[in-house]
Structures are given as structure tokens and as C-alpha cells.
Amino acid sequence: MTERPLPALTGPVEVVGAGLIGASIALVCRRLGLDVVLRDTSAENLRTASGLGAGRSASSHERPQLVVVAVPPAAIPDAIVAALGRSDAVVTDVGSVKAAPLAAVAGRVRPTDLARYVGSHPMAGSERSGPLAASAALFDGRPWAITPHDVAEPGAVGLVESLVLECGASPRLMAPDEHDRAVARISHLPHLAAVLVAGRLAAAPEEHLALSGQGVRDVTRVAASDPALWQQILEANAGAVLDLLGEVRADLDALMTAVADDAGADLVEILARGNAGTAAIPGKHGGPARPTRSVFVSVPDHPGELARLFGDAGEIGVNIEDVHIDHDPGRPVGLTELVVDRGRAEHLLAALESRGWTTHR
Numbered sequence: 362m363t364e365r366p367l368p369a370l371t372g373p374v375e376v377v378g379a380g381l382i383g384a385s386i387a388l389v390c391r392r393l394g395l396d397v398v399l400r401d402t403s404a405e406n407l408r409t410a411s412g413l414g415a416g417r418s419a420s421s422h423e424r425p426q427l428v429v430v431a432v433p434p435a436a437i438p439d440a441i442v443a444a445l446g447r448s449d450a451v452v453t454d455v456g457s458v459k460a461a462p463l464a465a466v467a468g469r470v471r472p473t474d475l476a477r478y479v480g481s482h483p484m485a486g487s488e489r490s491g492p493l494a495a496s497a498a499l500f501d502g503r504p505w506a507i508t509p510h511d512v513a514e515p516g517a518v519g520l521v522e523s524l525v526l527e528c529g530a531s532p533r534l535m536a537p538d539e540h541d542r543a544v545a546r547i548s549h550l551p552h553l554a555a556v557l558v559a560g561r562l563a564a565a566p567e568e569h570l571a572l573s574g575q576g577v578r579d580v581t582r583v584a585a586s587d588p589a590l591w592q593q594i595l596e597a598n599a600g601a602v603l604d605l606l607g608e609v610r611a612d613l614d615a616l617m618t619a620v621a622d623d624a625g626a627d628l629v630e631i632l633a634r635g636n637a638g639t640a641a642i643p644g645k646h647g648g649p650a651r652p653t654r655s656v657f658v659s660v661p662d663h664p665g666e667l668a669r670l671f672g673d674a675g676e677i678g679v680n681i682e683d684v685h686i687d688h689d690p691g692r693p694v695g696l697t698e699l700v701v702d703r704g705r706a707e708h709l710l711a712a713l714e715s716r717g718w719t720t721h722r
């Protein structure tokens with residue numbers, strides 16, 4: 362991303378908040394052989410994260426090179442201020458919103474200390490929380506925003522960039538305000554859309570739910586996330602989220618009119634805008650979106666079968682872009698969706714069938 366040499370991440374790295382994101386970063390740092398120091402207000406999460414090999418409990422006299430604040434959004438400003446006061450380390454946070462915490466910190470620390478703080482935000486995670494959901498592979502190939510403020514030290518920005526690269530992620534430098542508008546669009550609004558759709562399901566008749574397929578699962582997955590976390594995220598980014606919700610409200614009115622009036626052309630235009638939106642999402646590694654197609658394969662519920670399927674796809678020479686497994690515990694097979702390059706899908710289907718796999722077209 363930049364031409365200048367980046368400062369090496371040598372540790373110790375201190376992680377404040379050893380939950381999903383914090384423990385995942387800690388696991389990466391441990392894998393690099395760095396000394397990792399953990400802090401958490403939950404003794405249980407601290408014990409679990411240490412037990413998973415994410416690091417050791419902090420003592421009273423740590424001298425970290427880098428502190429990563431990974432606590433819930435509402436606790437972030439206090440935790441950054443405390444970290445800046447405890448040592449002379451570079452401090453970053455991984456919070457989902459950047460401008461409001463920065464303003465809160467800037468009002469409470471000296472400019473020389475503020476210079477050591479650089480916000481960041483990994484665009485990776487899950488609907489699960491806590492250290493048991495952590496993984497050193499969480500950030501592989503994902504974008505990770507770095508949001509320097511005007512007086513941030515270049516060396517501090519560089520060290521955060523080094524962390525991002527060591528985590529296997531792709532650093533994207535941007536201003537905090539711009540970041541917040543971006544995540545309102547690509548994360549917070551999608552989350553709320555998922556919540557609204559999922560909200561129609563909780564009290565739905567069982568025979569309706571029994572027909573659920575992959576579509577409803579795709580659209581609602583993130584709605585399973587922790588409501589307390591999301592309440593804090595939305596509160597911190599209310600302005601940008603409200604702007605988009607206003608646009609969606611207008612779209613919803615237009616959609617209702619088009620459906621009610623049987624206005625086919627208007628409806629097609631609205632649906633086509635959805636096509637354009639999905640096509641605009643870049644490919645996984647930041648390149649242009651490549652058209653993909655899903656190939657569905659029945660996989661027997663035996664150890665090693667999934668590995669055999671992946672092995673066969675590899676021998677057939679087709680790269681798997683993404684995978685979803687729909688496993689019904691009551692049945693001896695799982696349905697596996699392999700997302701592959703659209704131009705290679707037919708070849709994969711035919712080759713898998715010739716190797717004895719049951720596919721679904």
C-alpha cells in the first residue's frame with residue numbers, strides 16, 4: 362500500500378478485550394512468536410483466551426510495543442485513554458465506528474499522546490462473539506481500514522499497517538468520517554436489512570419455516586449477532602445510518618407502489634438496481650467482481666468426505682471461491698454449496714458427477 366518501509370512488529374503486543382476479534386489478533390501474534398499480553402474485564406474470557414494459546418495475563422508493569430483495543434464500542438474511548446496513559450506504546454482499536462471514539466479520545470489526552478493513537482477496523486468477523494469463536498485465519502484476505510487522524514505519527518500508522526499485513530488482511534487507509542459513511546452502507550445497513558427480514562420469521566408458522574432454503578439463510582445470517590454490540594455500533598454511527606435509512610424508506614415506498622399498482626416496468630427497474638448493486642461489490646481480494654455460480658453437491662455425513670470433495674475439485678482444476686454447508690442433523694447427508702467461477706461451473710458439475718458425486722442443478 363505504501364512505498365516506505367514499515368516498522369517491524371516485534372512485540373510485545375497487548376490486547377485489551379480478548380473476545381472474538383481481540384483473541385483472533387492475539388492468536389496471529391502468537392503464531393508469529395510474539396509475546397502477547399491479554400487484558401479483559403471478564404476473568405472467564407481471559408482464562409479461555411489464554412487456554413487457547415492467545416497469550417498471557419497482563420502484569421502491572423508491561424512495556425508493549427503495540428496495544429490493540431478490542432472491547433465493545435461503548436467501552437472503546439475509555440480503554441484507548443487508559444492504554445495511552447499506561448505506556449508509551451502505539452495504540453490502535455478495532456471498533457466498528459471511528460469518528461466518535463476519536464473525538465472522545467482527542468478531548469481527553471495530550472496531543473503528544475494522541476499522536477500515538479491510530480484507529481483501525483478489520484472488515485471480518487462473525488455473528489458469534491467471545492474467545493471461543495476466535496481464529497487466526499479470521500482476517501485472511503479481508504479488507505482492514507486504517508483511519509489516521511491529522512496529527513497521527515507516521516510511524517504509528519506504519520506499525521498498525523504492519524499488524525494488518527501480519528494478520529493476512531489488506532490495509533485500506535481512509536479518513537475516519539469517510540470510513541463511517543462507508544461502513545454505514547456496506548455493513549450497518551445490510552445488518553439492519555437482515556434484522557428486518559429475520560424479524561418476520563420468529564413468530565412465523567412452522568410450515569412456512571419448513572420451506573426455508575439458502576436464500577433466506579443468506580439474507581438473515583448476520584441478524585444472529587449480539588444485539589448489545591449492534592446497539593452500540595448503531596448509536597455511534599447514527600447520522601450516517603439515518604441518511605441511508607431515509608433513502609431506503611423512499612425506496613420502500615416506491616417498491617410498495619410498484620407492487621400494488623402492478624407497475625411491471627417500475628418493479629423491474631427496482632429489481633435491476635439490485636442486480637447492479639450486487640455486481641458492484643468487489644471480488645474477495647479487492648479486484649473486480651468475477652461472475653460466480655453455485656454448484657450444489659450432496660456430501661455423505663462421514664469423516665473425510667468434505668476433504669475428498671475439495672480434493673476432487675482441486676484435481677478437476679476448479680478454484681472454490683466460497684463454500685456453504687447446509688447440514689440437517691436429521692439426515693445422513695449435508696448439502697454443500699461450492700461457489701465457483703461461472704465459466705467453470707458446468708465443467709465442475711460434469712467432472713464431479715463422473716466421480717460419483719450427487720449434484721443438484
Ligand SMILES: NC(=O)C1=CN([C@@H]2O[C@H](COP(=O)(O)OP(=O)(O)OC[C@H]3O[C@@H](n4cnc5c(N)ncnc54)[C@H](O)[C@@H]3O)[C@@H](O)[C@H]2O)C=CC1
Nearest residue numbers: 378380381382401402403406433434456457486487490491
Ligand atoms: N464482531 C465482529 O464481527 C466485529 C467486531 N468489531 C469490533 O470489535 C470490538 C470487539 O468485538 P467482538 O470481539 O466481537 O466482541 P466480544 O464480545 O467477542 O469481545 C469483547 C471482549 O471485551 C471484553 N471487555 C468488555 N469491556 C471491557 C473493558 N472495559 N476492558 C477490557 N475488556 C473488556 C469482554 O469481556 C470480551 O471478552 C467491538 O468494538 C466491535 O465493534 C470489529 C469487526 C468485526
Ligand SMILES: O=C(O)C(=O)Cc1ccc(O)cc1
Nearest residue numbers: 457483484485486487488583
Ligand atoms: O459476519 C459478518 O459477515 C460481518 O459482517 C461481521 C462484522 C461485524 C461488525 C463489523 O464491524 C465488521 C464485520
